[in-house]
Amino acid sequence: MTMKAVVHVMLKPGVLDPQGEAVRHALGALGFDGVNGVRQGKVIELDLAGTDAAAAEAEVRRMCEKLLANTVIESYRIEIA
Amino acid sequence: MRGAVIVFPGSNCDRDLAVAFRAAGIDPVMVWHKDTSLPAGVDVVGLPGGFSYGDYLRCGAIAARSPICVAVADHARRGGAVIGICNGFQVLVEAGLLPGALMRNAGLKFICKPAPMTVATADSPFTSGYTVGQAVTFPIAHHDGNYTADADTLARLDGEDRVAFRYMDNPNGSAGDIAGILSENRRVLGLMPHPERAIDPAQGGTDGAVLFAALAGALADA
Numbered sequence: 001m002t003m004k005a006v007v008h009v010m011l012k013p014g015v016l017d018p019q020g021e022a023v024r025h026a027l028g029a030l031g032f033d034g035v036n037g038v039r040q041g042k043v044i045e046l047d048l049a050g051t052d053a054a055a056a057e058a059e060v061r062r063m064c065e066k067l068l069a070n071t072v073i074e075s076y077r078i079e080i081a
Numbered sequence: 082m083r084g085a086v087i088v089f090p091g092s093n094c095d096r097d098l099a100v101a102f103r104a105a106g107i108d109p110v111m112v113w114h115k116d117t118s119l120p121a122g123v124d125v126v127g128l129p130g131g132f133s134y135g136d137y138l139r140c141g142a143i144a145a146r147s148p149i150c151v152a153v154a155d156h157a158r159r160g161g162a163v164i165g166i167c168n169g170f171q172v173l174v175e176a177g178l179l180p181g182a183l184m185r186n187a188g189l190k191f192i193c194k195p196a197p198m199t200v201a202t203a204d205s206p207f208t209s210g211y212t213v214g215q216a217v218t219f220p221i222a223h224h225d226g227n228y229t230a231d232a233d234t235l236a237r238l239d240g241e242d243r244v245a246f247r248y249m250d251n252p253n254g255s256a257g258d259i260a261g262i263l264s265e266n267r268r269v270l271g272l273m274p275h276p277e278r279a280i281d282p283a284q285g286g287t288d289g290a291v292l293f294a295a296l297a298g299a300l301a302d303a
Contacts, residue, residue: 018188
């Protein structure tokens with residue numbers, strides 16, 4: 001049995017996202033008028049050995065704190081499936 | 082006097098930094114990122130510019146977790162001098178040796194041009210050859226040099242006189258026009274502009290040579 005973890009990494013609220021802003025401008029140029037804001041992030045999928053979801057989540061949390069997210073500017077959310 | 086230049090896969094300013102060290106009288110030794118210790122007798126560690134690990138995940142993130150960076154952090158904790166330039170600055174913030182983060186340039190473009198700056202403090206082994214307020218120009222060449230930190234950190238950097246250089250004409254959106262900062266003990270400098278590309282008249286300027294000469298002088302006195 002294996003599990004999959006999906007980590008969503010986003011810039012924290014209040015941190016300016018120049019790439020998201022550029023995407024918002026491009027959408028406006030394409031005629032999509034109703035877009036008030038765009039935030040761009042990352043999705044990281046991990047294939048994990050083991051079956052203990054709680055232990056896996058704790059381990060992935062350590063991975064996020066040590067490498068996957070830069071917690072100075074980014075927040076993260078973990079899904080175990 | 083010895084200076085270790087750390088070489089990561091994707092470093093491309095390592096040899097320029099070695100030339101700058103040598104020109105100032107600091108004997109350079111190249112150190113591969115998989116090494117676990119610095120050579121004996123190293124006085125200063127240089128983290129060079131480039132695109133370590135292809136900038137995968139975040140600029141400098143993977144390099145900051147490479148085996149040699151444990152030794153570099155130990156060297157810094159012992160009060161050793163460290164200079165991180167461009168990608169090297171990104172590695173230093175990712176390693177937690179300097180505060181804040183370097184984000185994508187506000188204008189989203191890779192910028193490669195001379196960057197006029199003012200010297201914000203002369204109180205460090207790197208900047209003691211300048212006077213506060215002096216105008217210097219080093220080239221910049223980066224895509225992710227937009228210095229960001231929370232308000233408390235920015236206030237602390239100001240209050241502790243730890244901003245080394247500020248841009249005159251902010252090219253990348255950096256908070257407080259910050260181009261380079263010092264650690265709490267003032268022995269670790271991270272900066273986006275490239276002083277090692279301004280050490281010879283043939284490069285268009287020699288403002289950077291003053292930094293390496295001051296560093297060599299400070300290391301010789303230590």
